[in-house]
Amino acid sequence: MTKLGVWFLGLGFVFMVALGCSGSGGDSSGKTVVQFWQFWPTETLEPIITDFEAKHPSIDVEMQQLTWASGLEKITAAVAAGQPPDLCELGSTWFAKFASTGTLADVSTTAAELESQYLMWDACRYDGKTYGLPWLTGTRALFFNKSLLQEAGFASDEALKTWSDLIRVAQAIHNPTDQVYGYGLNSGERYIQFKKFMPYAWGNGGRVLSEDGKQCTINSPQVLEALRFYLELKESALVEKQEVLDQAFKDGRLGLMVSGAWMLRTIPKDAPELDFGVALVPRPAADKGTHASFGGGELLVTFGRSKEKEAALTLAKYLMEVDQAMAVARVQQSVLPAALGANKDPFFTENPMQGVFLEQLETAVFPPNHALWVEIEDVVDSWIEKAVYGKETPEKALNQACKEIDALLARQR
Template sequence: MLVLSLMLVATLLAACGGDGGNATSSNPTTITVWGMGTEGDNLKVLASDFMKKNPDIHVQVQAIPWSNAHQKFLTSIAGNQTPDVAQMGTTWMSEFARADAFDPTPGNIASSQFFKSAWDTTVVNGTSYGVPWYVETRVLFYRTDMAQKAGITAPPQTWDELLADAKAMQQKGGAKYGIALSSNDWEEFIPFVWQSGGQLVQGDKFTLNTPHVVDALDYYRSFYQAGVTPQTQPQGFDVAQSFVQGQSAMFISGPWEVGLVQQDGGTSIAGKWAVAPLPKKLTSTSFLGGANMVVFKNSQHREAAWKFVQYASQPDVQVKWYNTVKDLPAVQAAWNDKALAEDKNLAVFHKQLDDAKGPPVITTWEQVATVIDNDMEQVMFGKMTSQQAANDMQQKATAIGMGS
């Protein structure tokens, strides 16, 4: 009787087995992977390659629009209907980790293989959840032909040079505007805070009213005061087209703009533009974006799920993913690939990734970011001083809090 009972328990455990240990190519373990945007649309390529190498695991991909992804994750967590694996926005990591939704990253995944700043986006309260999947950062795009016409022989290295070059390319280089800046984009603004030596949070407190933040707002505002950037940008403004058409001589953006500039400009702009690391005050720190890949805690197939995540983190797979969707690899060894290493534009992004930061990993960051957007716009339009805006950011952010 005891033997029969043990056999029954073993059978039940096998049926519920979270890791699909008895899976075969004829009876594979099935895992579900959610992806958003372009990544979600192309994840089947990655899944197909994985399944060829792992016939005992079947991957079902579900593409989700970014616009309703957050709500879909909330609903799936509340109903215990999460996928096994998902692409995860870095600003959502804290919220869902604190909801106990994620499986901690296994100890056999080495953090050192990833860019440190990217790995840091997976860490909540000292524990890593998931791995960086791809990264992006922002650099300076500039028209070399307009710079040459204005007597400029190298990209700007400092804050003072950036403003001076913007003026020169407007006055002498033929551009309508020396640089195109957004009046309400925290991702574009906060690197100037870091470059000035500031932080956004320290410990459990916001630090949005420090002299560093005021300094960054003053500097950003100086481009508006000098008239070298558009005072407003119409809805649907295409900065790549503005750049190609010579209306804006410089702008700050990410790697996706490289293809857009090449596409919009074609041969007419070839050899007339370049990218460079962001100019420096104390540092030249840029914004770090991208997405992570996480495994959900209530997955019944965590071993298979982590196997998929680890596959996506292999250097050669990261290179193939770059060639598929142009996402920059989060794994440092992938940058040794010839196709990436010999691309002069990618070399600039690679260099910038060594000095890039993500936003604070706190539950309420998106709410705080909206406050920053609104207040920086008030400064650019002259409706608030930089100090008033910094004080308002600090007060409202403190009232919002950092979440539980």
């Protein structure tokens, strides 16, 4: 049995009792019941599900909200126990872990019918087949405090185009004695560090794996240069968890940070007086590299052992439609529908800051669909964090990360 198989089996054994018998099927009214697991606040999706049930009176939807902290383990345990939901939202970086084990249902036929209407199909494919349907996508951009920039002598985001610009502005703002910090640098959270450091590496031409996915390349000169820049930036930074950085920015104590469009929803509510802007993630130099960022997506999948695949796909296709996906986008203000044409909605065209996120998506990098990507990302997180805290030199951190990643790849062969 492979290491991945043992991982699924072990989690299934540990969590089987906790999961209980949550299987799908018909209810006492004779309706088809679809178990739908997802990560959004329940109140965001409830109106959409209510409308779906009204239009499909033979289907009832039982929706369960997962958390990003424990959702992967819960889904894995359900699969191992033979009790997966009928429809499930999966983050794009988790997709290959499930597709590679044969646990997802092949939806290539459904995908062929929908392909011309949606983006992000590459994220839904594994080994030549389609195992997911594209729902929502998103990226991160650079937030800046206009008042702190002006106090430091910078007029606008024109001063934030390159790495050297970012260093210069962060240094000018940074005044820890007064609890004012130049840049917000993430630390201490799973699934975060990678998404905040790698944009600089990607923008400099670096990558984690070779083109064929068989060898680690994160110790390349391009990534090393990015890490040295990142550590220089750290000297003018508040190093904290995302929640703390977000609050410091809202309190007017943080000049610059890379974050998601969800801040466009929370800042007006929590800090209505804050004068801020959004810009592309800086590129290495005016004549070098790109304004890269992390690109992620939310996919809808059903499993080989799901009991109500047909009804689940009916629900998935409804959720994907531009009207329903835009309803989520308007409420959450952190994602873009995968449906073609959604970017022309007034919500995006009439909001310049949302427009920056659309532009940032054009140069965002989506991690590859690799069966071991979750483990690979964890390795990168761990060694970048060691470099950030000075426990290892940049060179050794990247070399050790590559050593561990190559060992993972070797075990897969």
